[in-house]
Structures are given as C-alpha cells and as structure tokens.
Amino acid sequence: MIRLLIVDDEPYTVDGLYEMLDDRAELDLDLYRAYSPEEAMDWLMRTRMDIVLSDIRMPGMSGLELQRRIAEHWPRCKIVFLTGIRDLQMAQQAMRTGSIDYILKTEGDEAILRGIRKAMDELSLESRSEQIILQAKEQMRLALPLLHREWLAALLDPAAGGSPQPARMQDLGIPLDAGEPLSPVLARVDRWDESLSGSDRTLLMYALQNIASELFATVVCFPVHLDANHLLLLLQPAAGRSEDGVAAAAPLKASFVQGTVESLQDTCGRLLGLTLSFVSTAYPICWKALPAAYADMRRKLLLGLGAGTGMLLTVEPHRQSGPASMPSVRTMVKKLERLLEERLEEPFSETLKQFLEAPASHADYMQAYYAAATLLLSAAEAELSSAQEPPFDAETLLDLPAHRSRERADRTLLLAAAALFAKLRELRDERTHQVLDKLHGYIREQLDGDLSLTRLAEVANLNPTYLSVLYKQCTGHNLSDHIARLRLEKAKELLAETPLKIHEIAERVGFGTAGYFIRFFKKRLNVTPQEFRSSH
Structure with missing residues (x-):
C-alpha cells in the first residue's frame, strides 16, 4: 500500500482530492490530509510518506521549502506539485531540485492521476x-x-x-x-x-x-x-x-x-x-x-x-545495565532451537525423535535427554511470565531415572514439547486478541476523530503496515472496511433516532464535509441520508 499525503491551504481542495483518490480503490492508497505545510510536517515526523501531493504556493512555507524538508527526512518520497499558471517558474525550479512532476490545477483529475501513477512507477523502478x-x-x-x-x-x-x-x-x-x-x-x-x-x-x-x-x-x-x-x-x-x-x-x-x-x-x-x-x-x-x-x-x-x-x-530495552538473561550456547540442540524459534512443531518433534534415537550409550543418551529437557525449560522460562507455570511437569521431566525405559523418557519429552507449542499458540492468540480488542474499543469511541492508519498503529503500538496486514490476517477483512461499517451503522442510528442535521451527523461519524458523507452513504445503501431518514 502506497502512503500519500495531500497538502494545501485550501480545505476544499484537500477534501476534494481526498474524496477523488479515495474512490480509486485500484490505486491501493493510504491517504492523509494536511491543511497547511506545518500540519504536513507533523505527519512526516510521525510516519513515512511515499508520495506528497502539494500546492506549490502556500502561506508560511512554500512548496519548495516543504520539498527541501521532506528530502531531509524521507529522501525517497516522491513529490507532485499542483500549481497555477503564475507559478510555472517555481514548478520548473522544483523539477530541477527533485520533484517528480507538476500539474496545473486547471488540468483536472486525470492529469493528477497520471502524476500519481508516474510517482508510483518511479518508486517501483528504484528497487532495481x-x-x-x-x-x-x-x-x-x-x-x-x-x-x-x-x-x-x-x-x-x-x-x-x-x-x-x-x-x-x-x-x-x-x-x-x-x-x-x-x-x-x-x-x-x-x-x-x-x-x-x-x-x-x-x-x-x-x-x-x-x-x-x-x-x-x-x-x-x-x-x-x-x-x-x-x-x-x-x-x-x-x-x-x-x-x-x-x-x-x-x-x-x-x-x-x-x-x-x-x-x-x-x-x-x-x-x-x-x-x-x-x-x-x-x-x-x-x-x-x-x-x-x-x-x-x-x-x-x-x-x-x-x-x-x-x-x-x-x-523498549531495559535501561538498567547488567547481563542479559540468555541461555548459554547449546551446540547439541542448535537445530531444535531454530525450529522452536520458527514455531515449526512437526519438524521439531521429528528432529527430537532422531536426536534421542542417535545415542548408543546410556551416558550419551543422558546428555542428549538433559540437553533437550533444558531447552524446553529454558524456552518456557523465557516465553512465559514469572506468574505462569510451565505447561508440563518440570520435576518429572528432569527425573530421568524415574522413567523405566528410554521409550517412556522419550514420550515424556515429546509430550512436554507438544504442551509447550500448544501454550505458545494460546498466548500468541491472547496477545493478538488483546491488540484487536483495544483497537476496536478506540475506533468505537473515536468515530469522529483521527482514525488514520498511522494513529491506529500508535494506539496499538505497532507499525502501520504490519497492523494492516495483521488485522486482515486475523479478521479476514480490511481495517478500513471495519471503520466504514461502524461509521455507516452509527450514521443510520443517528438518522433514525435523532433530529440532527445531515452536516452534524457527518461530523459525528468522522466525515469532513456533508457532501463526502452523502456520497459515501449512497454508494453503500443506494439511498441518500435524507431518503433513509424519511423511510424510517
């Protein structure tokens, strides 16, 4: 997904471009709005932008100055300038200093789309x-x-x-x-x-x-x-x-x-x-x-x-000094450690069986058994909180003489490994659901606020792109679709149960303009908000 920031001191221009690009699903854009160069810099300090679509003449900071600052923070960011006839000289100067394109405001949406696609192609080509x-x-x-x-x-x-x-x-x-x-x-x-x-x-x-x-x-x-x-x-x-x-x-x-x-x-x-x-x-x-x-x-x-x-x-590393709590190097179980790290349960089990079958003498078997048992205990200690007990009986695991045969001892180790993998899956699912629950709660409370992917990533303490992928992975649908569904449900509720005006409802469900809200509503329900209210 390409992250694109729209910058202009005229709100009507910003909102119009946002709505036009938001309707172009094939571009797969993550869109952001800034109504001044200063607000644009706030976004650029918070997150990476791939493309910036900006007016070239703005009060306080020109597009050229904004371009210079963007280059300092995100040198690979592509900049497309919107300009008027009287600003052509500035636009040509911008092209010499790194702008990808400039477009006359009178050229219309198709010219803007061509400029954005050109920037996207440049980003792709740079991969080389x-x-x-x-x-x-x-x-x-x-x-x-x-x-x-x-x-x-x-x-x-x-x-x-x-x-x-x-x-x-x-x-x-x-x-x-x-x-x-x-x-x-x-x-x-x-x-x-x-x-x-x-x-x-x-x-x-x-x-x-x-x-x-x-x-x-x-x-x-x-x-x-x-x-x-x-x-x-x-x-x-x-x-x-x-x-x-x-x-x-x-x-x-x-x-x-x-x-x-x-x-x-x-x-x-x-x-x-x-x-x-x-x-x-x-x-x-x-x-x-x-x-x-x-x-x-x-x-x-x-x-x-x-x-x-x-x-x-x-x-967030520990600020105090001192040795890290790390297990010593275990050369005999290097492959098992890697398989455990990668959560490959079946290969881990097969490798453990081979590892335990290899020793010919009892002394060698004891060394292999305790090396594998130590690995499981170390992994359980490292990955579970101090309040949690290992998902297996540690005393039984470490009491090799209590097992009357190698077969029984092997079975004890294999069952302990299976229990550890099951616990790790359970904990990962719990952590994931906690993140999603926190995210859903924030969205419900902030339908009229900032629900950009960058803001939601800050709430979840995750990278924006990874949050988007994780959400789709866990729920089967996009985060933006979930937000749109909640906004639509809230809008229907307010239309049916309150006397609020259309523009007031638009603000309460997070739309900058009533026009954008009306188009959003009709696109999904095939009726305007007023028609919906009249029928309920």
Whole structure:
C-alpha cells in the first residue's frame, strides 16, 4: 500500500482530492490530509510518506521549502506539485531540485492521476531488482565475513560487557563509532521455499543485505549475518559538521528507522519473494546495552503476533545495565532451537525423535535427554511470565531415572514439547486478541476523530503496515472496511433516532464535509441520508 499525503491551504481542495483518490480503490492508497505545510510536517515526523501531493504556493512555507524538508527526512518520497499558471517558474525550479512532476490545477483529475501513477512507477523502478541480484552474486564471490560475525558474537556475550575496541573495529573495516549510540534492527527470514538450495538462500540473504544498505544509504548501516535466517543491522547517523567544524550527528529517529524497515520488508517481499519479520529498538542505545537489547529483540520475535510471520515490531530495552538473561550456547540442540524459534512443531518433534534415537550409550543418551529437557525449560522460562507455570511437569521431566525405559523418557519429552507449542499458540492468540480488542474499543469511541492508519498503529503500538496486514490476517477483512461499517451503522442510528442535521451527523461519524458523507452513504445503501431518514 502506497502512503500519500495531500497538502494545501485550501480545505476544499484537500477534501476534494481526498474524496477523488479515495474512490480509486485500484490505486491501493493510504491517504492523509494536511491543511497547511506545518500540519504536513507533523505527519512526516510521525510516519513515512511515499508520495506528497502539494500546492506549490502556500502561506508560511512554500512548496519548495516543504520539498527541501521532506528530502531531509524521507529522501525517497516522491513529490507532485499542483500549481497555477503564475507559478510555472517555481514548478520548473522544483523539477530541477527533485520533484517528480507538476500539474496545473486547471488540468483536472486525470492529469493528477497520471502524476500519481508516474510517482508510483518511479518508486517501483528504484528497487532495481536486477542490479541488486548482480551485486549479491558479486558478494557471493567474496569470502564470507566470518570476522565480522565473530566480532559481533563476542560483543553480544553478556560477559564481555558490550564494549567494542575502536582499533579492532578499524582493522575489520567496521564503519561504526564506538563512542556513539546505535540503533539495532534484527531481521528474520520467516520461511524458506523448500526448493531453494543452500547457495540460493545465501544469495538471497546477501540480496537482503544489499537492499538494506541501499534503503539506509543516508545513515551508517553495518549488516552482520548471524546465521542462515537472521541478519542484524547496526545503524548510526552519518557524521555531519556543526557550525564550529566539530563532527555532529543527530540521533536516528525511531520513525525513520521503522519507516525504512517497512520499505525494506515490502521491497524484499516483492523482489525476492521473502517473508521477513523485523524488530528494532524504540530509541538508540549505548553499546553496553546491546547484549540485553539483542536478547529482548530475539524474545520479541519468538513471542510473535498473529500468524507469527511478516511482523514489524519494536522493543523498549531495559535501561538498567547488567547481563542479559540468555541461555548459554547449546551446540547439541542448535537445530531444535531454530525450529522452536520458527514455531515449526512437526519438524521439531521429528528432529527430537532422531536426536534421542542417535545415542548408543546410556551416558550419551543422558546428555542428549538433559540437553533437550533444558531447552524446553529454558524456552518456557523465557516465553512465559514469572506468574505462569510451565505447561508440563518440570520435576518429572528432569527425573530421568524415574522413567523405566528410554521409550517412556522419550514420550515424556515429546509430550512436554507438544504442551509447550500448544501454550505458545494460546498466548500468541491472547496477545493478538488483546491488540484487536483495544483497537476496536478506540475506533468505537473515536468515530469522529483521527482514525488514520498511522494513529491506529500508535494506539496499538505497532507499525502501520504490519497492523494492516495483521488485522486482515486475523479478521479476514480490511481495517478500513471495519471503520466504514461502524461509521455507516452509527450514521443510520443517528438518522433514525435523532433530529440532527445531515452536516452534524457527518461530523459525528468522522466525515469532513456533508457532501463526502452523502456520497459515501449512497454508494453503500443506494439511498441518500435524507431518503433513509424519511423511510424510517
């Protein structure tokens, strides 16, 4: 879905364009309105915009100044200017400084639609899929960045204290500043196509890295492959210069990181066919907080929402210092850990059976059994609240001598694993329903207020695009359809039971103008509001 902001100091123009574009369902636009450049900047500070349709001459701030500010925050945003005959010189100047198009106000709706479609085509072309794949193949030719992975693994070890050595970073060509905060982003490939070979998957991971580097080109982005499924991006602002010549860089805003991650997820889905989940921190953190923040991010991905795929999440890391509560490395159960993380119950069960059948001696079996039992207990402790008991009898699980045979011991482990998976599904469903209940309550109370996707995402504490996908995934219909249905039901109630005038009802159900409300009402019921009132 393309996010488009309409900006003009004339409310009639803004509302008219909004209604015209809202009727163009084939464009799949998420529309926003701003009645001044200042209001437009408020929206742009809250969320990423893909296209801005703006008047070029407005009081307080010209369209050219707005264009400059947009470029600072969202350099990939496309700007289409609406202009009058007397503003042609300004429009031509805008084209030289990055505007995608300018349209005379007298040209009509079709010209505006052409300009918007042109901007949408430009956004699509910028993905440059062929070039990305070629770059990925070139990187495949090079040696794998094992030193970077080892450097990061040591840094993420809680015992190491999370203090990088600048000299070592310089030796490894790591472009980050050890003295400045950073914003970590953890990416996970949720599902691989089983037909892909190992080299194909590695190629796609490098393509993911290249796309991430391109989208974060305006900041310092250092990507590290953690394993076959995970990529960690470490972000810092690009160093600038203050007026006195001293290096200075403003901290990265969470809205920029999250908005760019949203673009990254969408681009990789379209070009690479990958379903990705992302989790980022709600604010930049110091290096010493990285191990704890990383543990929180991994746990957030494990907990999940909805179907547990295609997620866009944020964490608020613990501000206190200290070691993160992370299990030690368990090499024998690496595959089981990955399957548990990905919530693949059947492969987990089959792998566990093979794992327990392999040991020949009793000593080896004991080691395998307790490694698997520890994994289940650690997972239960990490993913359940302190008030919740594990969904299996921990004492029985850990009492191997009490089981009279390996078969009975195996059965105990397999039943404990099944109970854990069932509990995790139950908790994920509960969390998802809590989010939806909160959202539905807010919508019912705010039918006359701001029900934009960005505002609802703030209420739900989720990324706007992910909220839209999650809602459709869980309910089977679009969030906008739910809002439209509630507005229609409320309007019918007010028309039948109150003497309120049509324009008053329009305001109460969230329509800016009576004309827009009347068209909305008639489109859905084939009668005007007045005709409906007369028949009831």
